Amino acid sequence: MDFTLSTEQLDLRAGLTALLADHSTPERVRAAEPLGFDPALWAVLGEFGFPQLASSREGAPAGLAELVIAAQAAGACLASAPLVETVVATRLLDRLGRTDSADLVTFSPRPAVAGVARTVPWAAVADRVLAWDGGRIVASRIGHDADCPKQTMSGLAIGHVDLTGATVLASGPEAAALFDEALADWRVLTAAGLVGIGAAGLRLGVEYAKTRHQFGQPIGSFQALAHQLADAATLVDGAELLVLEAAWAGDTGSTRRHGLAAMAFAFAVRAAGQAADRSLHAHGGYGYTMEYDIQLYFRRAKALGLLGSGAGAATDAVVTLALADTDEGRR
Amino acid sequence: MDFEPSEAQRRFRTEVRQFLAELPPATSAAVHDSGTLHSWSVHRAMAERGWLAAAWPADQGGQGRDPFEMATLNEEFARAGIPIEGWLIAELVAKTLQIVGTEQQRREVIPAILSGEILMCLGYSEPDSGSDVAAARTRAIRDGDEWVIEGQKMFTTMAHEATYVFLLARTNPDVSKHRGLTMFLVPLDAEGVEVRPVHTLGGERTNATFYERVRVPDSARVGEVDGGWDVMMVALAFERQPAAAGHLLHLVDRAIAWARTPGADGHAPIERPEVRACLARAYTDLEVSRLMGYRMTWLTARDVLPHTEGSLAKLFSSEALMRAASSFVDILGADGLLAGHGTEAPADGWIEHEFRHSVVTTIYAGTSEIQRGIIAERHLGLPRAQARRAST
Numbered sequence: 001m002d003f004t005l006s007t008e009q010l011d012l013r014a015g016l017t018a019l020l021a022d023h024s025t026p027e028r029v030r031a032a033e034p035l036g037f038d039p040a041l042w043a044v045l046g047e048f049g050f051p052q053l054a055s056s057r058e059g060a061p062a063g064l065a066e067l068v069i070a071a072q073a074a075g076a077c078l079a080s081a082p083l084v085e086t087v088v089a090t091r092l093l094d095r096l097g098r099t100d101s102a103d104l105v106t107f108s109p110r111p112a113v114a115g116v117a118r119t120v121p122w123a124a125v126a127d128r129v130l131a132w133d134g135g136r137i138v139a140s141r142i143g144h145d146a147d148c149p150k151q152t153m154s155g156l157a158i159g160h161v162d163l164t165g166a167t168v169l170a171s172g173p174e175a176a177a178l179f180d181e182a183l184a185d186w187r188v189l190t191a192a193g194l195v196g197i198g199a200a201g202l203r204l205g206v207e208y209a210k211t212r213h214q215f216g217q218p219i220g221s222f223q224a225l226a227h228q229l230a231d232a233a234t235l236v237d238g239a240e241l242l243v244l245e246a247a248w249a250g251d252t253g254s255t256r257r258h259g260l261a262a263m264a265f266a267f268a269v270r271a272a273g274q275a276a277d278r279s280l281h282a283h284g285g286y287g288y289t290m291e292y293d294i295q296l297y298f299r300r301a302k303a304l305g306l307l308g309s310g311a312g313a314a315t316d317a318v319v320t321l322a323l324a325d326t327d328e329g330r331r
Numbered sequence: 332m333d334f335e336p337s338e339a340q341r342r343f344r345t346e347v348r349q350f351l352a353e354l355p356p357a358t359s360a361a362v363h364d365s366g367t368l369h370s371w372s373v374h375r376a377m378a379e380r381g382w383l384a385a386a387w388p389a390d391q392g393g394q395g396r397d398p399f400e401m402a403t404l405n406e407e408f409a410r411a412g413i414p415i416e417g418w419l420i421a422e423l424v425a426k427t428l429q430i431v432g433t434e435q436q437r438r439e440v441i442p443a444i445l446s447g448e449i450l451m452c453l454g455y456s457e458p459d460s461g462s463d464v465a466a467a468r469t470r471a472i473r474d475g476d477e478w479v480i481e482g483q484k485m486f487t488t489m490a491h492e493a494t495y496v497f498l499l500a501r502t503n504p505d506v507s508k509h510r511g512l513t514m515f516l517v518p519l520d521a522e523g524v525e526v527r528p529v530h531t532l533g534g535e536r537t538n539a540t541f542y543e544r545v546r547v548p549d550s551a552r553v554g555e556v557d558g559g560w561d562v563m564m565v566a567l568a569f570e571r572q573p574a575a576a577g578h579l580l581h582l583v584d585r586a587i588a589w590a591r592t593p594g595a596d597g598h599a600p601i602e603r604p605e606v607r608a609c610l611a612r613a614y615t616d617l618e619v620s621r622l623m624g625y626r627m628t629w630l631t632a633r634d635v636l637p638h639t640e641g642s643l644a645k646l647f648s649s650e651a652l653m654r655a656a657s658s659f660v661d662i663l664g665a666d667g668l669l670a671g672h673g674t675e676a677p678a679d680g681w682i683e684h685e686f687r688h689s690v691v692t693t694i695y696a697g698t699s700e701i702q703r704g705i706i707a708e709r710h711l712g713l714p715r716a717q718a719r720r721a722s723t
Contacts, residue, residue: 229713235647237643252335263614
């Protein structure tokens, strides 16, 4: 067992963090709202190599171990760009042996109902959507009709997509297995984004608590407040470890990968939610104002959890893993 | 990044499981019911296998096993519900003596521990000092070549089985509280020592120990005079292992077995959504607890003392254990109040048992509040808390 991050992981983190510090500032995040998409940022990320670096067509693709580092860095500065969903779509197309001419292909983490994929992240700006529709993996037609809600909790360019005229990419049991892989990818990468959100959101609260004085003391010296931040930090730390393990399991083809992806998602939803919530609370009344950045983290943490149907959605995959581990004697 | 157990770890796991499978089936319940979380028969069987010294180098009679193999040993015993508290405490004292003990202590005490002849207990807490352990008032006063010890210790678990107490005493009341302490190895059969049982919510017996004009030679001193705090820091680093992760593993295994067994209505509890939700959460918390524990093991294997990582692991796993035990017992409904092993209680009584026992894991070896304080200060860089600043 080895928790050391590779040079690739560390380089990616450093490179992307520096890039995002310039191109995904809180001002830019605010300016991209309410839609939540920043075309200039997306262009910069495209030059950096997203999402093609996840494709085997460009030589050895980046694995989940690297992609989670990228997703975490993007989450930490609330990047208004479809990094996670386009990477998931790229990996899915790759497994299908397909390439896609469309520029921006997004992924629906929930199945379509009655031929409509609802609340799909980035559907409002995507050329195509990959979705699970009645036992098939489909790609919406280029320039699909998207019905885009005008108001959402936290951008993410949400759209409802009518899958009429969509291309069937796979069907039958093979399609189900491929969709499960893609969903696991989405859960791990979204969990990584949530870890970034949780850690960065928590940092805002910690910095505030160090400088804000009440009763002649920095409020961070009050245990009632410090201990809540410590609890949230503990969850974020655990979520980060779980994301790394789930990414490793995905890359190595471990039979535990789907269960670990589900765990990572559910746990990261809890961790980021608690970190953003407690950090906002540490800001007192200022945390409730739109002026302070913590509200951006608070909204995004909750919205990402909802996209995957909340922390409870992954229960079945976790129970399946628990029972399988038990039957295999648990290593 | 690699989350696969090593080949050595896998081999050792098989060996340990074999050993545990060969124990009489009632061992777990019998050891717990005795109230003393130590079994001399298991201890001697471990000694025969050389496991009491498994982590020690070959020239000290050990097996040179790496920290991951040792973590595996602990995990498998915990999973089987075989308590080895006696060994764990004795071993941490042995490890501490190896670093700070005198030549004579290393030569006489360590081999006796590693061969399984003697056990140790920890004499830190007192009736009036728990978390604020440096406020200890038990006195040790020098008298020629001897020290005279006078005072009382609390929660001296294993004192009724142990040969020595690793005792923190005040040797200088005139300096700041951390600077006036000295550590001693006090024989429990010395004249003036009295051990009285204290019974606990979780069914374990601990002790209060009393010291009335107990005389020990200066050779019983561990570390420098007034250097007891430094000695304790070494010992604490060995103690802050997330034992709760092992209990959680045991609890989850027992709960899964219960959940898969059809009830009177012919349905297995695992079919119920609330049981699945509870199990999923506990299982996820278990995975996180194990990862945090493995990270500590990994740091130890690289000769790094885990500090904040230890606090994160200890806080998370103990709180998760309590939460899981409480949720599982809730799911049992009124049957959850049935108790005892080998009775009609669901899950052979282990859920009810862990509901009571888990409480202590958030208290001993640094309470959750102590861990949160460490995380707030050292991990998050928050300013030192008021209460502590006022007292130092």
